Amino acid sequence: MNRWSEIHKLIQSADKILLSTHVNPDGDGIGSEAALYYSLKNQGKECRILNPSGLNEEYQQIFDFTKFEEYDRAAHKDWLVGVDLAIIFDVGDYDRLQELGEDLKELNVKTISIDHHPHRNPNGFMHTLHDLSASATGYLIYEYLCYAADQVGEELILGREEAEGLYIALMTDTGSFRYSNTTPEAHEMASELIRQGVNPYELYAAVYESSPVERLRLLGAALESIRLSADGALAWFTVTRDMMWKTGGKSEYIGGFTDMVRSVKGAEVALMINEQSDDRCRINFRSKGKIKINALARKLGGGGHEFAAGATVRLSLDEAINKVVPMAETEIETQLAKLK
Ligand SMILES: [Mn+2]
Numbered sequence: 001m002n003r004w005s006e007i008h009k010l011i012q013s014a015d016k017i018l019l020s021t022h023v024n025p026d027g028d029g030i031g032s033e034a035a036l037y038y039s040l041k042n043q044g045k046e047c048r049i050l051n052p053s054g055l056n057e058e059y060q061q062i063f064d065f066t067k068f069e070e071y072d073r074a075a076h077k078d079w080l081v082g083v084d085l086a087i088i089f090d091v092g093d094y095d096r097l098q099e100l101g102e103d104l105k106e107l108n109v110k111t112i113s114i115d116h117h118p119h120r121n122p123n124g125f126m127h128t129l130h131d132l133s134a135s136a137t138g139y140l141i142y143e144y145l146c147y148a149a150d151q152v153g154e155e156l157i158l159g160r161e162e163a164e165g166l167y168i169a170l171m172t173d174t175g176s177f178r179y180s181n182t183t184p185e186a187h188e189m190a191s192e193l194i195r196q197g198v199n200p201y202e203l204y205a206a207v208y209e210s211s212p213v214e215r216l217r218l219l220g221a222a223l224e225s226i227r228l229s230a231d232g233a234l235a236w237f238t239v240t241r242d243m244m245w246k247t248g249g250k251s252e253y254i255g256g257f258t259d260m261v262r263s264v265k266g267a268e269v270a271l272m273i274n275e276q277s278d279d280r281c282r283i284n285f286r287s288k289g290k291i292k293i294n295a296l297a298r299k300l301g302g303g304g305h306e307f308a309a310g311a312t313v314r315l316s317l318d319e320a321i322n323k324v325v326p327m328a329e330t331e332i333e334t335q336l337a338k339l340k
Contacts, residue, residue: 004147007112007129011148014084016046018109020071021089022096023052024252027172027207028136030059030068032089032114034165035141035158037067039148042159050076052098056252058207062164071100080104086111090137093303094124114140117305118294135186138169142189158196167198172207175259180289180307211253218249222257222272226264230329233291233336235267239274240317251276258284268336269293271328273320276312281320284310285328291335296328 011017019037021029033049040047050071055063069076086104092115094101101124104111113125116134134140149156158166170190174182177190194200221243227236239254254274262270268291274282283300285293287307294309302311313320 002147003129004144007114007127007144008148008151010085010110010112010127011040011087014045014110016083016085017048018080018083018086018104019047019049019089020051020086020091020097020100022091023098024255025051025053025055025068026090026255027059028138028169029090030055030063031165031167031169031172032137032141033068034063035138035145035162035169036087038159038161038165039145048079050100052096052100057212058210059168061206061210062168062203063161071098073099073103077103080107080109083107083109085109088113088125089141090115090117092117092119092125092128092130114144116140118303133183135181135183136169136173138166138173139186139189141169142166158193160197163193163196163198164203167193167200167203168207171200171203176204176208214248214250215253217247218243218253219257219260221247221249222254223261226261228264228267229325230332232264232266233268233332234271234325234328235261235264235269236271236273236325236328237261238317238321239272241275241277258286262286262288269328269332271324273317273324275317275320279314279316281313281315281317282310283313283320283324290339291332293328293331296331299327300324 017040019033021033037047037049049068051068052071054070055065055068080103086109088111092113111125112127114129114137116131116137118132131140146156170186174186222237222239225237258270258272268288270286272284276282285297287293289307292306294304294306297304297309297311300311300313302309304310315323
């Protein structure tokens with residue numbers, strides 16, 4: 001039996017469908033939503049995208065931003081009544097849906113989680129399709145659309161938004177086909193999308209070459225703060241509220257900073273400590289592939305992939321530095337010693 005057959009039946013028998021993804025939606029979540037949204041609309045289904053938070057500027061140039069609504073209980077809860085199915089992308093932890101998750105539960109809406117992250121407790125969802133080997137959630141959506149087309153004996157023909165959504169999902173989650181999750185299947189999917197009309201440079205430029213200058217200034221301040229430790233195997237840096245204030249930066253500009261710091265020669269792990277308030281910091285780890293960092297993120301109350309993980313800690317900036325940096329050093333040194 002095909003792994004999509006059950007989900008396909010659920011989708012076929014639903015008339016009113018909600019799509020959603022995590023807070024601060026990334027290219028994978030948004031792209032997956034766009035692809036399935038337009039596909040379901042074409043089938044005449046009533047469909048709506050409601051996310052826990054809004055769309056970053058770069059994605060507003062590619063997609064019709066009015067289709068990506070920020071969930072507002074007062075304005076949207078009435079619409080949730082009578083939803084047959086909620087499909088949630090790139091989220092395995094139900095709690096990340098925040099208020100929307102609470103309301104779906106209260107209204108007893110059927111939920112499906114489609115994701116490629118490892119999870120401790122995927123509870124809360126009624127159905128799940130989790131595949132850690134998939135490069136992106138968008139890869140899974142592509143596989144589903146191929147399956148659905150095949151069921152009616154047709155070739156998959158994608159509209160502009162569907163094809164661009166899938167390409168953006170894949171491009172952003174593989175770091176533009178550079179990270180270790182770049183599989184032959186990912187390239188095959190990209191080649192099919194390009195054949196169907198996607199323009200790779202146009203989408204790359206929309207996402208990566210349209211930074212507000214404040215973002216680059218904030219990046220400059222962040223790069224200035226890089227420190228090396230564990231014999232150079234750890235490159236850590238901070239993004240403080242002071243930097244934000246001086247550069248005019250915003251928290252949504254921070255995505256991708258840790259990946260950039262990982263490029264330091266000799267560094268195995270990059271670590272960002274982002275001061276969010278007097279007693280809260282966001283911690284981000286990126287590994288080049290020798291050191292697994294998800295156990296470290298879990299110790300701090302977070303999670304993620306083996307080589308890309310993070311956590312939010314209830315600590316001041318100084319406290320976070322004093323706690324997390326030594327923890328990371330110890331973890332890196334222990335793992336490196338085992339590799340010798
Ligand atoms: Mn993803």
